[in-house]
Amino acid sequence: MKYARIFGGVVREVWDQRPVLHPGIEIAEVGGAVLAGWIVDGDGDIVPPDKPETFETWDKAAGAYVVDASARDAARQEAIKIELASLDAAAVRPARAVLAAQLAGVAPDAADTARLAEIEARARTLRTELATLDL
Structure with missing residues:
Protein backbone atom coordinates (compact mmCIF):
# COMPACT_ATOMS: atom_id res chain seq x y z
CA MET A 1 0.00 0.00 0.00
CA LYS A 2 1.14 3.53 -0.80
CA TYR A 3 -0.15 6.93 0.18
CA ALA A 4 -0.73 9.88 -2.12
CA ARG A 5 -1.62 13.54 -1.99
CA ILE A 6 -4.20 14.16 -4.72
CA PHE A 7 -5.04 17.71 -5.70
CA GLY A 8 -7.12 18.83 -8.68
CA GLY A 9 -7.67 15.24 -9.79
CA VAL A 10 -3.94 14.61 -10.13
CA VAL A 11 -1.63 12.57 -7.89
CA ARG A 12 0.91 15.14 -6.74
CA GLU A 13 3.10 13.08 -4.38
CA VAL A 14 3.38 9.39 -3.46
CA TRP A 15 4.89 7.87 -0.30
CA ASP A 16 5.55 4.31 0.87
CA GLN A 17 4.63 5.26 4.44
CA ARG A 18 1.83 7.51 5.56
CA PRO A 19 3.38 10.98 5.93
CA VAL A 20 2.73 13.33 8.79
CA LEU A 21 1.55 16.55 7.16
CA HIS A 22 -0.59 19.56 8.01
CA PRO A 23 -4.04 18.33 9.10
CA GLY A 24 -5.70 20.13 6.16
CA ILE A 25 -3.80 18.11 3.57
CA GLU A 26 -5.72 15.02 2.53
CA ILE A 27 -3.82 11.79 2.01
CA ALA A 28 -5.36 8.79 0.21
CA GLU A 29 -4.37 5.14 0.33
CA VAL A 30 -3.52 3.98 -3.20
CA GLY A 31 -2.27 0.85 -4.95
CA GLY A 32 1.41 0.08 -5.11
CA ALA A 33 1.85 0.99 -8.79
CA VAL A 34 0.56 4.58 -8.54
CA LEU A 35 3.00 7.33 -9.51
CA ALA A 36 2.97 11.09 -9.24
CA GLY A 37 1.26 12.55 -12.30
CA TRP A 38 -1.43 9.87 -12.52
CA ILE A 39 -5.00 11.13 -12.65
CA VAL A 40 -8.32 10.37 -10.99
CA ASP A 41 -10.75 9.34 -13.74
CA GLY A 42 -14.52 9.85 -13.84
CA ASP A 43 -15.09 6.63 -11.87
CA GLY A 44 -12.78 7.76 -9.08
CA ASP A 45 -10.06 5.30 -10.08
CA ILE A 46 -6.43 6.39 -10.28
CA VAL A 47 -5.03 5.70 -13.75
CA PRO A 48 -1.94 6.68 -15.74
CA PRO A 49 -2.31 9.88 -17.77
CA ASP A 50 -2.87 9.80 -21.52
CA LYS A 51 0.15 10.26 -23.78
CA PRO A 52 -1.05 12.70 -26.45
CA GLU A 53 2.37 12.90 -28.11
CA THR A 54 2.11 9.19 -29.02
CA PHE A 55 -1.72 9.12 -29.30
CA GLU A 56 -1.95 6.62 -26.45
CA THR A 57 -4.78 6.48 -23.94
CA TRP A 58 -5.11 4.26 -20.91
CA ASP A 59 -7.57 1.39 -21.38
CA LYS A 60 -8.68 0.60 -17.85
CA ALA A 61 -10.30 -2.72 -18.84
CA ALA A 62 -7.16 -3.94 -20.58
CA GLY A 63 -4.83 -2.41 -18.02
CA ALA A 64 -2.62 -1.08 -20.78
CA TYR A 65 -2.15 1.82 -23.15
CA VAL A 66 -3.87 1.64 -26.54
CA VAL A 67 -3.02 3.71 -29.59
CA ASP A 68 -5.71 5.87 -31.18
CA ALA A 69 -4.70 5.03 -34.76
Whole structure:
Protein backbone atom coordinates (compact mmCIF):
# COMPACT_ATOMS: atom_id res chain seq x y z
CA MET A 1 0.00 0.00 0.00
CA LYS A 2 1.14 3.53 -0.80
CA TYR A 3 -0.15 6.93 0.18
CA ALA A 4 -0.73 9.88 -2.12
CA ARG A 5 -1.62 13.54 -1.99
CA ILE A 6 -4.20 14.16 -4.72
CA PHE A 7 -5.04 17.71 -5.70
CA GLY A 8 -7.12 18.83 -8.68
CA GLY A 9 -7.67 15.24 -9.79
CA VAL A 10 -3.94 14.61 -10.13
CA VAL A 11 -1.63 12.57 -7.89
CA ARG A 12 0.91 15.14 -6.74
CA GLU A 13 3.10 13.08 -4.38
CA VAL A 14 3.38 9.39 -3.46
CA TRP A 15 4.89 7.87 -0.30
CA ASP A 16 5.55 4.31 0.87
CA GLN A 17 4.63 5.26 4.44
CA ARG A 18 1.83 7.51 5.56
CA PRO A 19 3.38 10.98 5.93
CA VAL A 20 2.73 13.33 8.79
CA LEU A 21 1.55 16.55 7.16
CA HIS A 22 -0.59 19.56 8.01
CA PRO A 23 -4.04 18.33 9.10
CA GLY A 24 -5.70 20.13 6.16
CA ILE A 25 -3.80 18.11 3.57
CA GLU A 26 -5.72 15.02 2.53
CA ILE A 27 -3.82 11.79 2.01
CA ALA A 28 -5.36 8.79 0.21
CA GLU A 29 -4.37 5.14 0.33
CA VAL A 30 -3.52 3.98 -3.20
CA GLY A 31 -2.27 0.85 -4.95
CA GLY A 32 1.41 0.08 -5.11
CA ALA A 33 1.85 0.99 -8.79
CA VAL A 34 0.56 4.58 -8.54
CA LEU A 35 3.00 7.33 -9.51
CA ALA A 36 2.97 11.09 -9.24
CA GLY A 37 1.26 12.55 -12.30
CA TRP A 38 -1.43 9.87 -12.52
CA ILE A 39 -5.00 11.13 -12.65
CA VAL A 40 -8.32 10.37 -10.99
CA ASP A 41 -10.75 9.34 -13.74
CA GLY A 42 -14.52 9.85 -13.84
CA ASP A 43 -15.09 6.63 -11.87
CA GLY A 44 -12.78 7.76 -9.08
CA ASP A 45 -10.06 5.30 -10.08
CA ILE A 46 -6.43 6.39 -10.28
CA VAL A 47 -5.03 5.70 -13.75
CA PRO A 48 -1.94 6.68 -15.74
CA PRO A 49 -2.31 9.88 -17.77
CA ASP A 50 -2.87 9.80 -21.52
CA LYS A 51 0.15 10.26 -23.78
CA PRO A 52 -1.05 12.70 -26.45
CA GLU A 53 2.37 12.90 -28.11
CA THR A 54 2.11 9.19 -29.02
CA PHE A 55 -1.72 9.12 -29.30
CA GLU A 56 -1.95 6.62 -26.45
CA THR A 57 -4.78 6.48 -23.94
CA TRP A 58 -5.11 4.26 -20.91
CA ASP A 59 -7.57 1.39 -21.38
CA LYS A 60 -8.68 0.60 -17.85
CA ALA A 61 -10.30 -2.72 -18.84
CA ALA A 62 -7.16 -3.94 -20.58
CA GLY A 63 -4.83 -2.41 -18.02
CA ALA A 64 -2.62 -1.08 -20.78
CA TYR A 65 -2.15 1.82 -23.15
CA VAL A 66 -3.87 1.64 -26.54
CA VAL A 67 -3.02 3.71 -29.59
CA ASP A 68 -5.71 5.87 -31.18
CA ALA A 69 -4.70 5.03 -34.76
CA SER A 70 -7.23 7.34 -36.40
CA ALA A 71 -6.01 10.37 -34.41
CA ARG A 72 -2.38 9.43 -35.11
CA ASP A 73 -3.09 9.05 -38.84
CA ALA A 74 -5.06 12.32 -38.98
CA ALA A 75 -2.17 14.18 -37.36
CA ARG A 76 0.32 12.60 -39.76
CA GLN A 77 -1.95 13.45 -42.70
CA GLU A 78 -2.03 17.09 -41.60
CA ALA A 79 1.77 17.15 -41.18
CA ILE A 80 2.24 15.73 -44.68
CA LYS A 81 -0.07 18.36 -46.20
CA ILE A 82 1.90 21.11 -44.46
CA GLU A 83 5.20 19.68 -45.71
CA LEU A 84 3.83 19.37 -49.27
CA ALA A 85 2.81 23.04 -49.20
CA SER A 86 6.29 23.93 -47.98
CA LEU A 87 7.86 21.91 -50.80
CA ASP A 88 5.64 23.69 -53.32
CA ALA A 89 6.90 27.02 -52.02
CA ALA A 90 10.51 25.81 -52.09
CA ALA A 91 10.15 24.75 -55.74
CA VAL A 92 9.17 28.20 -56.99
CA ARG A 93 12.64 29.76 -57.21
CA PRO A 94 14.41 26.87 -58.96
CA ALA A 95 11.43 26.36 -61.30
CA ARG A 96 11.48 30.05 -62.21
CA ALA A 97 15.23 29.85 -62.87
CA VAL A 98 14.84 26.75 -65.07
CA LEU A 99 11.99 28.38 -67.02
CA ALA A 100 13.97 31.60 -67.50
CA ALA A 101 16.92 29.62 -68.83
CA GLN A 102 14.70 27.68 -71.23
CA LEU A 103 13.08 30.90 -72.49
CA ALA A 104 16.53 32.38 -73.00
CA GLY A 105 17.55 29.30 -74.99
CA VAL A 106 20.31 28.26 -72.58
CA ALA A 107 20.77 25.20 -70.43
CA PRO A 108 19.35 25.59 -66.94
CA ASP A 109 21.74 25.58 -64.00
CA ALA A 110 22.39 22.02 -62.81
CA ALA A 111 21.85 23.05 -59.18
CA ASP A 112 18.33 24.28 -60.01
CA THR A 113 17.33 21.10 -61.83
CA ALA A 114 18.87 18.98 -59.07
CA ARG A 115 16.94 20.91 -56.44
CA LEU A 116 13.70 20.47 -58.37
CA ALA A 117 14.36 16.73 -58.68
CA GLU A 118 15.08 16.51 -54.94
CA ILE A 119 11.87 18.38 -54.09
CA GLU A 120 9.81 16.23 -56.45
CA ALA A 121 11.26 13.00 -55.04
CA ARG A 122 10.36 14.05 -51.49
CA ALA A 123 6.88 15.16 -52.59
CA ARG A 124 6.33 11.83 -54.38
CA THR A 125 7.27 9.95 -51.20
CA LEU A 126 4.91 12.08 -49.13
CA ARG A 127 2.03 11.68 -51.59
CA THR A 128 2.49 7.90 -51.50
CA GLU A 129 2.38 7.93 -47.70
CA LEU A 130 -0.64 10.25 -47.76
CA ALA A 131 -2.50 7.79 -49.98
CA THR A 132 -2.01 5.05 -47.38
CA LEU A 133 -3.47 7.33 -44.69
CA ASP A 134 -6.63 8.13 -46.64
CA LEU A 135 -9.14 8.46 -43.81
